[in-house]
Amino acid sequence: MLKLSHEVNLFFHWRLMIMDEKYFAKKVEQKWQKIWSENKTFEVEIDSEKPKFYALEMLPYPSGNLHMGHVRNYSIGDALAWYKRLKGFNVLHPIGWDSFGQPAEDAAIKRGVNPLDWTEDNINHMRNQLKRLGLSYDWRREIFAHRPDYYKFDQWFFLKMYEKGLAYKKMTQVNWCPNCQATLSNEQASGGLCWRCGNLVTKKDLEQWFLRITNYADQLLEDMSEIEAGWPQKVLKRQRDWIGRSEGAYVDFKLTQPVGEIEKIRIFTTRIDTIFGANAVVVAAEHPLIDAYFECFTEEVKKTIEKIRLEKRKITDYEAEQEKEGIDTGLKAINPFSGEELPIWVGNYVMMEYGTGAVMSVPAHDERDFEFAKKYGLPIRQVISSPHQSFDKFGQEAFTEYGILINSGEWTGKTSEEAIKEMAEYARRNGFGEPAVTYRLRDWGISRQRYWGAPIPIVYCDDCGIVPEKYENLPIELPKNVEITGMGESPLAKVAEFVNCSCPQCGKPAKRETDTMDTFVDSCWYYFRYCDPHNPDLPFDPKIVHYWTPVDQYIGGDDHAVMHLIYTRFWTKVMRDIGLVNFNEPVKRLLTQGMVVGETFFEVIPNPDDPSGKGKRIYYPPDTVQVERDQKGRIISAKSADGKPLQWAIERMSKSKGNGVDPDEMVEIYGADATRIFTLFAAPVENELVWNETGIEGAVRFLQRVWRFVWKWQEKISDSTTCEIDKIEFSAEARKLRRKTHQTIKRVTENLESLQFNTPIAALMELLNAIYDFKVEPENASPGDLFAIREAVTSLIVMLAPFAPHVAEELYSQIVGNEKGLLANGVRFPEYDEELAKADEIEIPIQINGKLRSKVVASADASDEDLKALAFADAKIKEYINGKEIVKVIVVPKRLVNIVIKG
RNA sequence: GCUGGGGUGGCGAAAUAGGUAGACGCACAGGACUUAAAAUCCUGUGAGACCGAAAGGUCUCAUGCGGGUUCGAGUCCCGCCCUCAGCACCA
Incomplete structure (x- = not known):
């Protein structure tokens, strides 16, 4: 019966394509991916007629395989891009490859492959994976960070920064990961752990190129007000903490006897109001004063200093606070406020990297100083009294709050707030200090003793010194066939053809810089390059970039909050200062998606080496584990194949835990559309997403249900003979369906506008349920019924496009009778009618x-x-x-x- | 320790301005179809108690815990507890 009507249908609608009774994901997906590609559906150019929308997702590192985190990231971006297109926007939606970086070099070391081949192969494989997901990118704009036509402009920017004094070289202690054999920036070594492998970071002396991000510290803070509305506050907070602005004052303490050139010692304090309580000046072991006077110290002092220096260099156990240590150097300095002579100590708790590397020690009002004074029996003098309650714990703990000054000469009786302002001013007037602001943020060290990065375009000439390369000589290309040992020295240093060059200034033989740039340089400006990806002369044409940028919506993980996202904000400000862009902030809105996690099964074996006693987990792949569940579906026990009882947890997907899910496999079994629908539906985007196989089956069921309904009604719906709407009579049922349709359009639109992706899919499921509840068969549908059905189904299909574009395209083509696709047919996201959405x-x-x-x-x-x-x-x-x-x-x-x- | 999120059924989650808590999905249970299974469709599903032969109905308790404001609190206020994340000698 059904078969017959299908044939009749074909007879009458000869122009229609044959519709399969069943939904075959793979067939539909291949078909539409081909059509999109042939029709250049997602290729865009500047169009002043349309409003623009720049939808951007963080570009992937080509590690070899796409993982579910990528799928989630790109499904969100693609849904948004589709939605905006259907809303009439000219949407720029590009993708590329963050293809410089260490794994390529590791592969070279371990398996002897060429980093270039390895990278290109991985890109080819992952591009296919992305294409199988049917993501709506303008592939003409694909960029590759490792290719000379791209990194040429990393070098171009470096030269611009060098000219502006924003790039400079200095000897420094760098963060060094002994496991990766790599230098790390402060951001990459946050918390004392390597950002890539999680190992503890050590220190190493190296000459390094730095970018003066600290020049922009205040702007990076202040301009947050421009993006506050569109960025997650946790990201901004982390950046704020990282920049660590702190207001206080510098105060100079004169030495009783000058040490060489050094006559005074400058300290930084936020609590100048406590200065009358200072009992000592404490300096870091690396302080210049220590170096200058070193030979004159007693043996005991020397020994202690050496010990502290050594300790600092060692792996720091970042969880345990180190015990305070120090020694009186025998030197003296004078408190400029009280005239008192104070001893100068060396202390391991004073850091050379922060402030001036020297502090005044006020034990009565600072916890660290208190601890230090207690240990070494230094005097403790109270100079602040609590205005509210009596603080009677002096001698037991420090009073660190603001209060009223006592024992402070002419300042006695003032409040802390007043004194902080007035005393700093007083110091300035009298030439021994000034109000000051310090930052935790350090300059960005970009030198890497690595091969697989952009060479730093600098030449060392015996006569001219440090000479920047000429712009016309860019790119300075990476040589091929380089021996990579992974031993921590620059591989390029051993390549004579590369190193030996002529000085761009005097033409004499000279040597090239052999370090390459941190790969975070590449991602600072890539999304500007997308706008003008093939420009041979400039990173991009400012006119083109002016149309597309700033980015309207950026989507990615929040793990780059103080790395990529702070670097790129800095870079934008530099680009603004050299006239390439005319705004302060490159990204208007940022969405950070949560991790994809899955069930893990493991046994815990005690690890006597680990003092925390946590034990070691041995993971078992979930498909080898026998799981017992109770009536409610809870896990009550798990056993390995050989019967060992196991524990279970929900953890981030990873190979080592065996809980990873291969996107290819999901696409193969369930289809790209279902995979995408599930990743968006299962949880709000910012939450963790717990992967479970039955959930994705539910997504397939939903698509199949849509398909089945369209198949059943296709003939009636696609019949283009229309009645005038005011002549149609609607039954109560039909009115109800229309109401649901319009309510759904309203909900889906509102949800998408507020970047919710799980709730609109739920709304579409509800609409489909309502369509199924409409108990009219195609044969006896009245014009009113047909109108309501057609409206509901067409709206459903179009609204489905952002989440499941292949199915939507196919079903739409069946209804409309051509295969041009939604966008070429000029389809727009449905609009709702407030009146119809209202319940009667x-x-x-x-x-x-x-x-x-x-x-x-x-x-x-x-x-x-x-x-x-x-x-x-x-x-x-x-x-x-x-x-x-x-x-x-x-x-x-x-x-x-x-x-x-x-x- | 500090800072910022977050605690809602068996699970993932919904709930525009305080106004029917648990939409949607998963899982589970029962039924229909089938020779059978899969698929599909239908029904039920927060906990407890009660009325009724049944269909169905009634009540109480439920959004981490304890208070408060309010006619009314998942939502607002105060105090705790737990949890996740970030930072951590920053002077």
Whole structure:
């Protein structure tokens, strides 16, 4: 029967393609990926007629395989890109490869492969994976960070920064990861751990190129106000903490006897109001004063200094606070406020990297100084008193709050707030200090003793010194066939053809810089390059970039909050200062998606080496584990194949834990559309996403249900003979369906505008359920029924496009009878009609004293009085209020009635 | 320790301005179709108690815990507890 009607359908609609009765994901997906590619559906150019939208996702590192985190990231971006296109925007949606970096070199070391081949192979494989997901990128704009036409401009930017004094070289202790054999920036060594492998970081002396990000510290802070509305506050907070602005004052303490050239020692303090309580000046072991006087110290002092220096260099156990250590150097300095002579100590708790590397020690009002003074029996003098309550714990702990100054000469009696301002001013007037601001943020060290990065375009000439390369000589290309040992020295240093060059200034033989740039340089400006990806002369044409940028929506993980996201903000400000862009902030809105996690199974074996006693986990792949669940579906026990009892948890997907899911496999089994729908539906985007196989099956079921319905109604829906709408009569059922349709359009639109992706899919499922509830068969549908069905189904299909574009395209093509696709057909996201979305009958809950007691049905335009009357007429309510005193009646218009009674 | 998120069924989660808590999905259970299975469709599903032969109905308790404001609190206020994340001698 069904088969027959299908043939009849084909007979009458000869122009239609044959529609499969069943949904075959792979077939549909291959078909539409081909059409999109042939029709250049997602290729865009500047169009002044349309509003633009720049949808950007963080570009992947080509590690070899896509993982579910990528799928989630790109599904979100693609949904947004599709939605905006259907809303009439000119959408730029590009992708590329962050293809410089260490794994390529590691592969070279371990397996002897060429980093270039390894990288290109990985890109080819991963590009295919992305294409199989059917993501709507403009592939013409694909960029490759490792290719000379791209890194040429890393070098170009470096030269620009060098010219502006923003790039400089200095000898420094760098962060060094012994495991990766790599230098790390401060951001990459945050928390004392390597950002890539998690190992503890050590220190190493090296000459390094730095970028003066600290010049922009204040702007990086202040301009946050421009993006506050669109960025997650946790990201901004982390950046704020990282920049670590701190207001205080410098104070110079004169030495009683000059040490060589050094006559005074400058300290930084936020609590100048406590200066009368200083009992010592404490300096870092690396302080210049220590170096200058070193030979004159007693043996004991020398030994202690050496010990502290050594300790600092060692792997620091970042969890344990180190015990304070120090020694009186024998030198003296004078407190400029009190005139008191103070000893100068060396202390391991003073860091050379922060402030001036020297502090005044005020034990009564600083916890660290207190601890130090206690240990070494230094005097503790109270100079701040608490205005509110008596603080009687002096001698037991430090009082660190603001208060009233005491024992402070002419400043006695002032509040801390007043004194902080006035004393810094006083110091300035008298030439021994000034108000000051310090930052935790350090300059960005970009030198890497690595091969697989952009060479730093600098030449060392015996006569001219450090000479920047000429712009016309760019790119300075990476040589091929380089021996990579991974021993921590620059591989390029051993390549004579590369190193030996002529000086760009005098032409004499010279040597090239052999370090390469941190790969975070590449990602600082890549999304500007997308706008003008093949420009041979400039990183991009400012005019083109002016149309597309700033980025309207950026999507990615929040793990780059103080790396990529702070570097790229800095880079943008530099680009602004050299006239390439005309705004302060490159990204208007940022969305950070949560991790993809999965169930893990493991046994814990005790690890005697680990003092924390956590033990070591041995993981078992989930498909080898026998899991027992109770009636409710909870796991009650898990056993390995050989019967060992296992523990379970939910953890980030990774190979070593065996809980990873291969996107290719998901696409193969369930299809790209279902995979994408599930990743978006299962949880809000910012939450963790727990992967479970049955969930994705639910997504397939949903798509199949849509398909089946369209298949059944295809003939009727695609029949283009239309009636005039005002002549159509709608049954109550049809009106109800239309209402649901318009309510759904409203919900989906609002949800997408507020970047929710799980709730609109739920709304579409509800609409589909309503369509299925509409119990009319195609053969006996009235014009009103048909209209309602057509409206519901067409809206559903178009609204499905952002989440499951292949299915949407296919079903739409079946209805419209051509294969041009939604966008070429000029399809727009449906608009809702407020009137139709309104219910004509509403259910009103009736409460007695705030408790739900009954419900009544009222017409949608019922007045408060009507609702009240209905409530009192209700039999159940009558019973409740029978004989009771009615205190008051609250009517929330069109929502609820609450009757307050007494007795 | 400091800072910022977050605690809602068996699970993932919904809930525009305080106004029917648990939409949607998963899982589970029962039923229909089938020779059978899969698929599909239908029904049920927060906990407890009660009325009724049944269909169905009623009540109480439920959004981490304890208070408060309010006619009414998942939502607002105060105090705790737990949890995740970031930072950590920053002077």
